[in-house]
Amino acid sequence: MLEVGCGGGAFLHEALKTGCRASAIDHSNDMVRLATQVNSGSIAEGRLKIVAGEADTLPYPDGTFTCAVMTGVLGFLPDALGTFKEISRVLGCRGRFVAYTGSKSTRGTPAAPEPAASRLHFYEDDELEEMARRAGFATAKVEHPSLFEYAEKAGVPQQDLNLFKGTGGSQLLVAYKTRP
Ligand SMILES: C[S@@+](CC[C@H](N)C(=O)[O-])C[C@H]1O[C@@H](n2cnc3c(N)ncnc32)[C@H](O)[C@@H]1O
Structure with a gap:
């Protein structure tokens, strides 16, 4: 799953309970920091990556x-x-x-x-x-x-x-x- 504009990562936290893998992007460094804290467990498990960036230039193949x-x-x-x-x-x-x-x-x-x-x-x-x-x-x-x-x-x-x-x-x- 990809979340665009993940904010503080609340939706990611719920979605990751299903066992999925996810990536997320937000152009605010503060939001990336917060979403990273809220979802630190999934990041440590290798199920989630969060990056800073713009919605109209997504850094994925x-x-x-x-x-x-x-x-x-x-x-x-x-x-x-x-x-x-x-x-x-x-x-x-x-x-x-x-x-x-x-x-x-x-x-x-x-x-x-x-x-x-x-x-x-x-x-x-x-x-x-x-x-x-x-x-x-x-x-x-x-x-x-x-x-x-x-x-x-x-x-x-x-x-x-x-x-x-x-x-x-x-x-x-x-x-x-x-x-x-
Ligand atoms: C109202 S918040 C919603 C956050 C989250 N999706 C939620 O529902 O709780 C909007 C988010 O979109 C991000 N955002 C706005 N414009 C963006 C853009 N052009 N590229 C990436 N993120 C953007 C903001 O930084 C902010 O975190």
């Missing part, structure tokens, strides 16, 4: 990974299409890619507060699907999963749980290199 994930990163990217093309390039021919992001409806809410929200990129579902197809994915579909159940299970305080109600705020792009 063609066809390296079977799956790729990106959560909460799309909005920050100056060249999202370039990043999608890079992810497509480093995936094998049956590779799959999921990207999670907040929709336009989250702009100005606690999920994407101002003034940061004005600097973020938001996309319509069909823009994301089209971008994935232009990047070389054979199929691409945006889903709108509810995160309420997961937020509750993760112990998000009661007063903040309302943020996770409904499905309009979440966009989960699921794309395959070859039709499944």
Whole structure:
């Protein structure tokens, strides 16, 4: 698995519990340091490598990974299409890619507060699907999963749980290199 924009490494920590091997990249040295601390066990076992770098110039050969994930990163990217093309390039021919992001409806809410929200990129579902197809994915579909159940299970305080109600705020792009 490849994670692009791994931040503090929380997703990696969960994903590695499945026994997979992973690589991760983030352009913040601080985030690379934190993700390295959080996942030191998997790194010591030789199951994880984390490097500093840019999402649109991935330092991996063609066809390296079977799956790729990106959560909460799309909005920050100056060249999202370039990043999608890079992810497509480093995936094998049956590779799959999921990207999670907040929709336009989250702009100005606690999920994407101002003034940061004005600097973020938001996309319509069909823009994301089209971008994935232009990047070389054979199929691409945006889903709108509810995160309420997961937020509750993760112990998000009661007063903040309302943020996770409904499905309009979440966009989960699921794309395959070859039709499944
Ligand atoms: C909101 S955080 C999300 C972190 C993590 N994926 C999560 O869901 O907890 C966005 C992350 O993307 C990284 N990032 C933003 N633009 C990037 C780029 N062009 N290349 C690599 N990493 C980037 C940031 O450094 C930050 O760690």
